[in-house]
Amino acid sequence: MKYYAEIINEKGAIAVDDTILTKDTLSTAGSHILEGYKPLFSAEAVERLEKNGFNISGKTHVGEFGLDLVGEFSYYNKFEDGETLKGAAAELVKSGDVKAALGVDMNGATRRAAALSNVAFLKPTYGTVSRYGVISCAASGEQLGVYGKDADTVAEIMTVIAGNDKKDGTSLFESSYTYDTNADVKNAKVCIVKELLDKADDDVKANIVSYAETLKAQGVEVEEISCDFFEAANTAWQILMCAETCNNVSRYDGVKYGHRSENYRNIDELYVNSRTEGFNFLTKAVILYGSDVLSKTRYNDCYDKALRVRRVVAEKMKELFSKYDAVLTPVCSKSEYKAYDIKDAFTKVFEESVFTAVPNLIGLPALVSCGVQLISKQFDESKLLSLSKIVERKGE
């Protein structure tokens, strides 16, 4: 498996997804359209790590703009037919070559990759980690997060990168956050959403059940509940995600940097041909879907409705968290995926995102570890990390 799109320092401890900018080194988000792009500055999270003595090992492969399942559709890293799909950063962390890796969680790709490689990934509360230097797609829900072998590693790196950044207008005011992996969770209450569990295959279900058993053995209360809004939440997030992505990638037009078609006679052809050549099929599908939901005739029924669903989901989740400390869900419907045709990608990702969309939609933290996902209310990362640590210990 090829991990790196670009190696920076072979002895570096932290790998960085290629959707995150690193000064003067290639940062292409897995896309042909950004071929050769070297930014003038590093992402804030990268800067903070370097200031705290962590060296960056290199840029790990990502699927184009992080839009796919786990990183299968990079322009620079192709999977063979029948090959098992894995995320580069997740596998690299699993190999032990690096301590941790940074990834951008926008539509679940990082969380799915962590689940499939059985490492931890924390998508933190929206606004706690600066998005300055993230090759942005869906600004309202993407968050920079951390892959690590366990909860303690994730917590250590999070402590370094989280906190207010004036360069990001969506950054929250707190200058730092603490991530405790030993919080008292003996009396915590966790729920499992039946509707989500039903979407998963037997392997995944069995994993959830065993995870729940381990929690129960430690005194955590686990209940199965019924919740009908995850599908609607996912549809809303796909609408917002596609619209924002369509808008954000519109700057890649062949005029200023990155790929420019050799075949053009005027500005319209320069745009069309550069973008036709530069984006893959999945990105194009997202662009089309995104510009459709923003068009005058569809805006009210699609984009605006999605914004309203976002508010309703936030209310419903708040209600849920008045009774439970965390929601336990699958991350993917299956525990293994094989390479597939990109023409099926849009639907496949859409379907799989039902497990991951809510945290993106309303900015909640979500922790993947041992192949399952725990979601909590905002700023409750310590509870998620501590719950996860109970299960990790059991495995030792």
Add this chain to the structure above:
Amino acid sequence: MIMAYELVIGLETHVELNTESKIFCSCGGHSSPKEPNDCVCPACSGMPGMLPVMNKRVVELAATAGLMLNCEINRYTTFDKKNYYYPDLPCAYQITQLNHPICVNGLVKVKTAAGERDIRIKQIHMEEDAGKLVHGGNSSFVDFNRTSVPLIEIVTQPDFRSPEEVVTYLGKLKSMFKSTGISECEEGAMRCDVNISVREEGSEKFGVRTEIKNMASFEAIDRAIRYEAQRHMDALEFGTEELVQETRRFDDVSGKTFAMRNKETEADYRYFPDPNLMPIVIDDEWLEEIKANKPVALDEKAEAYAEAGISDKEIAMLMSEHTVAKLLDDVIALGCNAKDAAAWILTDCAGILRKAGLKLKDLSITAEGLSYLIKKVDEGKLNRGAAKKTLIAVIENGADPIAYCEEQGFTKEIDSSMIEAVIDKAIESNPQAVSDYKAGKEKALMAIFGACMKELKGSGDPGQIRTMLIEKLKN
């Protein structure tokens, strides 16, 4: 028979705000850089990974403009993205305000020969400017110096009825913004889209509307409206063509308007709220601060000036430069008479500036310095000639007026016994002039008076000296 027609015009005016930095990044704002792409950073050139961060000053200036145009300030204001592709727009979207603009429901009074009319302001919103394309040879070049420079767009209701009203309104905006420093209003910093339709006089229904885009000079706007109005009336009266709702551009050379490509008018900009910019909430405290810092609006100021006896022409001159208007206000605040102060600035200072090849805006004297001179002259402790010499030293050599007067001995306290001695000496040494004067040649007085002044080296009150001299000569 030819019908009587009425023109109906609405304006969208873009005004560049005078800020130190651009609207969403820390690049220099309005100050014109010399070379293309001198004033550009990864944010305003549309590089990936950069996020817009709101410039607070833009909000304050936009709200101040709104207060001057009698608008309500929206306490909750948000930004939207407007999508379109053009090489001078690096992100392929413009950040603007669609749903919650910062100011709404304003009113401006416009006075022309036809009378006074209320022009309602529909809204004022904040947005970023685009860059500039430069075409040369076989290539086109993009200059991003102007991208993300802060603008406000002032949208009126269709309340104008003549090109005179439009030009008067624009002139009013220009002097209002320039005199208060909200905008430098330099060449091209104020651009207008004109919406125009024609209807039969007395009709309630609006005619077919056309929009003439992006005009920068008042003269062009005036000509474009006249041409377009005629075109509409010809169409209505003689059926020369069928009017359609469309966007047109004005060609300065031919003096005609031409339809722009339909692509432009039919564009769906796919507006949506910008998730990178949190809604701005203007709370009571902030609004009070903005109100307290609001420069006095032109209308109120002009009224006060007029009451103080300053002429309309002088008021217009004062309003044309916000630094000069501020100097006058400060000098008045320091206790000087408004009319006198205006004369000092617009006659004395302006004259020296003109001779030195400088403009009014180059006037560098401090309010303290100028009020010092004015007061000393008023009190008779400094004569006008000496004051003028001081002004020349200030304007041409950057001298400090107070220090200069002292150095030159202009303000030496002189009692009347000293003056008397000087007068006696002058009479004694100018016997011919004295006898001429006594024989009725009034002009001869000047020679004796001049000798006194020369002896006093410019100090002393000339009026008092003259009176004393005449008294002495009576004997």
